[in-house]
Amino acid sequence: MPGGGDGDVDVVAVTGATGFLGSRLVDAFRRRGCRVIAMSRSSDGDDSIPFRLGLGVSRDALRRGGVRALVHCAYDFTLTRWSEIDRINVGGSRLLFEAAAAAGVDTIVDVSSISAFPGATSLYGRAKLETEDAAQGVGAVVLRPGLIWADDPDTAGGMFGALAAAARRPILPIIGSGRYPQYLVHIDDLVDVVIGVCEGTISPAQDPLIVAAPAPVVFTDLVRRLAEPQRSPHLVRVPWRIVRAGLRAAELTRLPLGFRSDSVTSLVHHGPAPDATTLARLGIACREFLKADPGMGMCVEPLSAELPPRPRIPSTESEGADRAPGHVSAISPRS
C-alpha cells in the first residue's frame, strides 16, 4: 500500500462504497487486510467518514482516519440538469480531491469513465472529463473504465445491470442501428487495477488510463448475450433521438424508468478505443466479455466484419496460452 511496508494497517477510503464498483472495492481491499473507510452519508462507526457529493469534506476526518489512499467512485445519477451536475458532481469531486490532498492522502484514484473524452456530448461524459481535470490538479491517478460487467448480470449494477434487466424483456427498443461498439471491463479486472494503483504496482502515466478490453462488443450482441439463457428479446430499432426524447420526457415528469436519457447519448457517442499498448505496457490485460463464460452460450459473429478497423492490438505476455480462456489476471498477487 502507499507508503506502507512498515507493518501498519493500511487505510483506504472509498466514496460510493455502496455502489456496484464501490462495494466490490471495499470487499477486495478488506480481503487484502486493509482497513476500509466507507465515505457515505451515514457516519456510523469508526470505519466511515460523513460524505455527500457536493458538500465540503473534512480534512481532519481524513487525517484522523489515517487515510493513505482514496478511491473516488461516487457520482450522483439523479441529477439531470447540467448546472446541478456541474455543481454537485464536478464541484463536489473537486472539494473531495482538495481535501484529500490537503490531508496528505498519498494516492488518490479518480474512477472516471470511458465516456469522458474531449468532445464528449453526454452530460455524464462532460462531468467526468471536468472531474478528471480537478483530479489531475492534485496529482490523482485517473482511470477511465469501460462499461463494467460482472459474471452474474442479475447482481450487477450500473449501466450493465440496467441493460441486463432490459434484455430480459420480450421487446427491447434498440437505439439507432445498435451496431455501435462497447468497450467493456470485467469488474474484477477493474478492481485489480485500482488495487494495483493504490499499492503502487501499477503506475500509470499522467494521462487518464482507459481500462477496458481492447476488443469491442457490438451493442446488439451485448444485449443478446445478456438475454441468455432466455430467448433473445425482439429488438425494435428506434432512432436514438426519439428514445432520448422519450426518456427525457420521463425524467421531466419524474417517471422512474431505470435508464437515463443521458446514457443514450453516452452509448451512441462513444469515445476512442482503449489504447491497448498502454495497458499492455503496464502489465494489464482485461478479460473479454464474449469469451469469459462459455456457459453464457451464444456465439456471436466476429466484430471485425461490423466495425471500422481499429489499430492492431499487439500481442502481450499476458495473452499466453496457459491462461484461462478469456481471463487474464492483470495484477500480481500481493506478496
Added chain:
Amino acid sequence: MFLVIGSGPAGVACSAALLARGAQVTMVDGGVTLDGLRREALDRLRRLPPSRWTGADAAFVKEGTDASPAGIPLKLAYGSSYPYDDPVGQPITTVGAESKPSWARGGLSAVWGAAVLPYRDEDLRGWPISESDLAPHYRSILAMVPTSGREDAIAELFPLHTDRPAPPRSSSQASSLLGDVRRNGASARSAGMWIGASRLAMRSQPAAGDDGCVQCGLCMYGCPAGLIYNSTSTLEMLQSDPRFVYRTGLVVERLVEEAGHVRACARDVATGSNDDILADRVFVGAGVLGSTRLLLASLEAYGEHVTMKDSCYFLLPLVRYRSDRDAAIEPRHTLAQVFVELVDPAISPHTVHLQVYTHNELYRMAIAGVLGPLDQIFGGIVERVALSRLLLIQGYLHSDQSAEIDVTLDHPTSRAPALRLVGRDNPAMLPALGAVVAKLRAQRSILRALPAGPLLRVGKPGRGFHSGGTLPMRRHPGRLETDTMGRPGGTGRVHVIDASVFPSIPATTITLSVMANAHRIGTEAVA
C-alpha cells in the same frame, strides 16, 4: 514587549494567549466609549431591579433605532453610534457595499448578535489550517466567554467545546418550534437540516452577584445588565495582570519593521501628536477595515486591490402555522433563539446558517410604519393574526456564494488616504438564496411554518459584518497574503490576528473563530 492593536475580540483573545505564555503585553486602541450622559443613565438603570424600570428610564436605550420592512437599520449600542465613530478622520468611500470600522473599546463586540459557533472543517476549503488546529483554542476562548447552549442536533455538527454551557432560555415561540422539529428530528436530518437552540455568548443564568438574564427584551439595543459578552469584560480581566499595559486613545497608522523590533507609528486621538512604540512583535487586531488599511499603508500597497470576502447576510420572515398569543408579552431575550443549519448540496457545498429570531417589538414598529395612520385601526388585528406567528430568519451564506468587496487604499496626499470599497456581485448568490427559500418551503411540514419568500431582503456586501480575507492565510503566501501565523509576505514580526487573514468566510458565526485564531497565533508566537 508584544504590542496588540485593538481591544476587540481578536485583541483580547490574543493578549490572553500571550500573557498565558508569560509575555509582556501592551494593548492600544482608539478607545471610543459610550458618552458620559448615556453611561450615567445606564449605570442608573443597572442599579435598579428590572421590575422598577420605567419606560422613561429605559427610553434612552432605544433612541435612534427604527425598523421598517426593508430591515433593521445599523445596530446602535444604548442609543449611541459610538462603536462606529471615527475619532481621527480616516476616510472610507463605499460603492455597492456597506461596512464600517470601529475604534471603540471592545470594537464591534458592543453591537454584535452574540451567536457563537465554531467553524466546521468541511467549510474551511482553501485554509492552510483546519478545524483541529482551532479546536483547543475554541475551548480556551469558551473558558473565558460565558455561553448558553445545549447538547442537541446543532452539537452533532458543531461541538460545544465547553463542558459547562448554560442552558438557553427559550421563548415560547422558540420552544414551540423546537418541539415541532424534535418530533420530526430524523426527517429534518435526512433533509439536511440540523435545528437546535441558539448558542449565544451571554450569561443567561443567575451567577454570584446578579440575577443573570432578566429577559427584558432589550437585547437589540444593548443589554442594560451587560450580560451579552463584550470584549471589554475580558479587557478588564487582563488589566488585573501586572504584565499587561492598556494604552487607550491611540490609533496606529503605520508599522515599520526595523532590526530586531517593529516600530508602531501611532497618533494620539486627543492631542493629534505622534507616538512611536517599539515592540518585539506586533499583533494587529484592528478589525478587517482597520487592519487592512494599516497593512496596506505599512506595505506601501497604495492603489493595489485586495478582495474582502463577505458572508451574504439576508433576512427572511417565517410564518408559523400556530399562533402564540403570549409572544408579545412574555419575558424573553431578543437575540437569536434557534439555529437552523442547512447541509444540502442542492443549496451549497457549505453549511448555510440561519438564526431564527422570535417576537421583537421592532417587528411591530416595522408594521406600524407600513400601516401609517391605519395602524390605529388594524394594528391590533395584525398583531394578533400575524405577529403571533411571525419569526424572522437572519441568514448567512458562505463567502464562496456571496458578493465580494474590492478594497483599495488611495495614494497618500496631504490628507489621510481613503479606503475605497466597491461591491462585486457573485452570480452564485441569488440561486443559493432561492434554494434556501425553496428548501424551507419544501420542509414546511417539519418546521410547521412557511417562508415569506417575496419578503426576502439581502444586505449589501459587508452589511452583516461577517467579512474578512483581505490578507488571506496561505501555505505559501504572496506579498499581500499571510502565512499561518498571520504574517504578511515580507514581514516577520507583524501578525494580523483578525478576520482579515481568513481565506474564506464560512456562513456560521465569525467572532468565535476570530477569537480562536487570534488565540492560536498568540499561543504559537511565543511557543
